[in-house]
Amino acid sequence: MKTIQEIPLKQIDITDETFSVNFMPDLQRLRSSLQTVGLIQPVLLKRRERDYQIVSGFRRVWVWQELERDSISAMVFGGQEKNDLEFFLLSLEENLTTRRFNMVEKAMALQKLHRLFQVDSLEIIKTYLPLFSLEPHEKILNTFLALAEMEEEVKTYILREEVSRFNIRLFGKMGSEDRLTLIPILSHLKLGESRLREMLTLLLEISQRDGQRIKDILRRSDLQSILSQKELTPPQRTERVKKFLFCLRNPRMSEKEEAFKKKVASFHLPEGISIHPPPFFEGRGMKLAFQFRTTEEYRAVVDFLSKLGGKEEFKALIQNF
């Protein structure tokens, strides 16, 4: 059993993050706990020739330092007692018993195992993914390794918006500059999981089809003008951006939709009456919808529709379906 020692904070190298797995830590709770009851759990340190390297307890050391304490209780390991991978695993185990890792922290830990400590991929999949409550599958490992490579802004967005693994994979298909151009735009939109998926997919597919970088699509003046319309609410802006990308992705369908809308607009339908083509113009028959509140309104609708039925342009539209 190791004894607990008081180690001066200035002898601890807080810049060495070899064993650190922290991203956007919530220090407020820890700070308040440390202020109220003090340090309950000593940190783990590795003794080096001139100083100490933190193995586990980065957050406690940071807060302790912030609270202007001089020393901290620590369990100290000799440099030769374990190899770096063993120290890292010790750190992981210690952390996992006291807190939950967020997505980015899991990604950082897996990346360290893979890159820094050279653990074989199969071993990571089999042993370490379950340690983080992840399914032991190569696809999952690749998703997290891709996340670890992403920029701070993207990681922050992913955590804040609780982006799904599927969408993380879509971000992973983009280049760094593309992601960095995209994140500020996404932050101004109102996107749920499926909307985000839809938007990322549209961007990736337009980019692949046209051989154009996503950042260049996003810098198009017509898109920028939608984004700069201050009078739009976030949901309205989202809808416009989505429509813009849909049209870019599906020009022929959009052209057809536009032509249909124009045709219907030429009938000057009164408020409450609408005509719709079959979904994706597949199949036959259009849909007519109308609303009314009183018998008079109902009669007015019927009267309008009856007259519409006699118009040549309307008959021509029907023939197309």
Next chain:
Amino acid sequence: MLPFQIERIYLDFQAENDWVTQHVLQSLPEVPVKGVGDKRGLIKNALSMADPIGEGKRNLFITRFYGKRLKPCPGTSRHICCGYFVINTVTNCPMDCSYCVLQGYLNNPFLTLYSNWDDLLQEIESFLSVDCRPFSRLGTGELSDSLALEPLFPFSQYLVPFFAQKNAILELKTKTTEVQNLLSLDHRGRTVVSWSLNPPRMIEEEEKGTALLRDRIEAARRCQEAGYPLGFHFDPMIYFEGWEKEYEEVVQLLFSRIDPKRVIWISLGGFRYPPQLKGIAEERFPQTRIFLGELFPGKDGKIRYFKEIRKEMYQKMVKTLKEVNPDLFVYLCMESPEIWKEVFGWSPQNSSHLNEFFEERIKKFIGR
């Protein structure tokens, strides 16, 4: 020498003594064999791999099939289908097309050969003895390629003479050149050998491991010389920049080697897929461009090119084909009556109605 690689044979203990099994083992003397008692465990284990589909293509599983192996082609709902029957001799395929629906369809990823062959012939015999249609069409090319495994087991040497004695048509659909076994067989015109065709660029990009276009056509020419009726399937037709010219070049190349009078049918089918395929295929083929067209869900839930695009592709192809020979029998696969009407100016009322046209075509062809 196999045109594809088999790394291992998994042999179901129950199939060990079947003569088909012995034949396959003799064809692959170098390939290690592993006995399998727990089929479910084998499949479950394979499914947990990073790319079970790719893995499955390199591993042959020999087992027995206990269910019905002859079924009506499932076709698709609310569209006109051709009333075909599917014979299940093999499931999966050693070739690897990015658009292959089997990737999302089969729950057993292995290239699987069913060794209880005698049962199958008996099942076909029973089916045909009660089938009152004059010329039912049956094919082995739905859940696999009909000829890809000929080097392992000569399916055609049993099926072709069998059908030669029946009033039914066997269609062997392929993207290979494995026709050597067919050439000397007495087929009596009851076997149609057919090829799926696409422009060379699409074959290179989207049909990994398949034969080159010119080699497919050369194989077709050899079958033509052996008197077989020929079929061609432009399915899936892929919409890409330059598609018109490249499909036209395929037609020109085809009929520079093939006599249109020896062609019993040609089908056209725009690229379509069940929704689950996209994710699987994009993961397995990150470079594929096949999903970049304007694709939308249809009435049967499958995703297809926008109607205007399909119409344009079919109209152009029908025109090109009819210019070669107006008597070519061209049909659409899994299409709506609206599209039929727009392309041909008429539409079969339903799938049975289309089937009648096939029967007439076959009678005319065989009686010639």
